[in-house]
Amino acid sequence: MTRIKSNTLIVLAVFLIGLIGISCMVKTEKEPAKTLKDAFEGKFHIGAALSANYINNHSQPSMGVLKEHFNSIVAENVMKSGMIQLREGEFNFDMADKFINYGVENDFHIVGHTLIWHSQAPRWFFTDSEGKDVSPEVLTERIKNHIHTVVGRYKGKVKGWDVVNEAILDDGSWRNSKFYQILGEDFMKLAFQFAHEADPEAELYYNDFSMANPGKREGVVKMVKNLQEQGVKIHGIGMQGHIGLEYPTIEEFEKSILAFSSLGVTVMVTELDLSVLPSPRRDMGADIATNVEYQQRLNPYTEGLPDDVQQKFDERYLDFFKLFLKHHDKISRVTLWGINDGDSWKNGWPVKGRTDYPLLFNRDNTAKSVVNEIIQLAAQY
Template identity: 65%
Template structure:
């Protein structure tokens, strides 16, 4: 009998110890989960990321864990662009876009739609008639209206903001001579914002562009957005894409752009950020996706991994930019990284195909890079 009591006592003690151990581990994990980017910048600005199809459909568990742990805002990398939503006139395919919105809603995220009107990744039919000739101004305006009303209307009340127009100004500050510009004229931007507002009066509407730290381009964007606002049409924000490198743009010119854009009374957002560690291919290249530079071995120096000194340089550069964003947190609504892990980044193929880049906060295995903790601490202190 004593032996049985002893066995029972040992068993109960073991269970209690196990329960205590589990409780400690749970508390520890809870504490660890609060050590995240979205928590560190809570109340300052949203921390976002762009999702590819594998991530939207939850096919990658490692990426899924990173997204749900560190980010509280998402944007679709490609599935909401017009060539994917309406590949043929009147034939809409919302399968992937619906899943993207559902994923964001499931996790209580700040959802951004990208992008309604863009000269690139637009279907060819948008600008052509049955004979292959350019359509009239009236026809293109009606196609814009139908596309925007259908897409924005479908997600009315579910999407926080839309990149309405993408990349309409050149680096020299002049209007890009896209098909939208050639056929409709400057009014195409005003009309796009007007149609989006009609489709969902409560969603925010943004203009989005790259290389915004170039003074001439900054001024061109400023004048264009002011023109739209002065016409009485709503523009809620300007997105600075921030496709940056280790030596460009300067922090000073980036700050000048934040100040200039915010003076219009609109929000400023960092919408597509990454920092490439690779040579640019040729001087002063922006993010025009049609630009390409031929592969040369010297343009791909880190095939076998990023050296420690370069990782430190990358971390210091990120810290510079995040410090700037924190300085102007009263103006900045969101900082979004253009991809989750290094392997997802478009910079592996742009502007030089076939390279190995390391531009994001998480590596190819979705492991956190050493400097991310510095960014978390930075956010906590400010």
């Protein structure tokens, strides 16, 4: 009886140990991701741009989507030079502070956008009291003061800055902006130098649209190599992802990811949105100076998307996220330019008054079906 009882106890102990082992395995098995930020954990940050409307009202339902699915934020407009320093020496940080404080309080990866951009720079930056162009020395001092003041204010809070935005044209030449007219190519070097001085720990980026264009690709590579040869700190290149159903090609976009990564910098997909609307002309990039008169034929989906268009939309987003995931070792961030379709700038550009559907969340903040497909796709990498 004693021997039988002992054997029984041994069998029972082995059985219990097995159960414990199975239990431990079940507990340690990773749960399937349910949100975008969980799906891309360990691969790259997933971000969204915040408009002034969201920055002023954190209680909107869209902010719940932001917290659930995204872990990086960038301000759509409120940190641009024309917003912060409309008149020389008069800095208005009210909205920028709100944006930064929200990001810090909610533990977001914060990107500053943008320090130097021709399009929304205040006129006084380039002119004297008589309206004439200032000297290179004066413009240099104004750039330095602006960057030192803005970057210095948010030192340690902003993880990376879009230092210069949209300075290279599609053919690879320099945009003939006032910065370029007065300072030549040196304005690029100076902007990055001043940003590094103001916060040596912040990452510094160059950001531009139509980056899959071969001419622009070559121009940006040449520009970055020139900075590197001069010992200028540049940590990343932002490829604005304003894409359509037919352009750019995945192949050309991938070529640019590889070309930029080969420079030893990180690559980011910035300002991502996918317009389903017909374009007045092919591959318009994102030059906000371009406006087209409203035509009904350019606004065909006011009541929602037909099934065939929705299918193309889903497939296109999946193709691009497959590309991002394939190169996740080279890409540090993918940022959507907005939270839901209703707040996208694509509803008003390049044709005002249109109804577009470019983002991953509907106007009522519900996730589009492709969101779950993207999450499932990420689990394969």
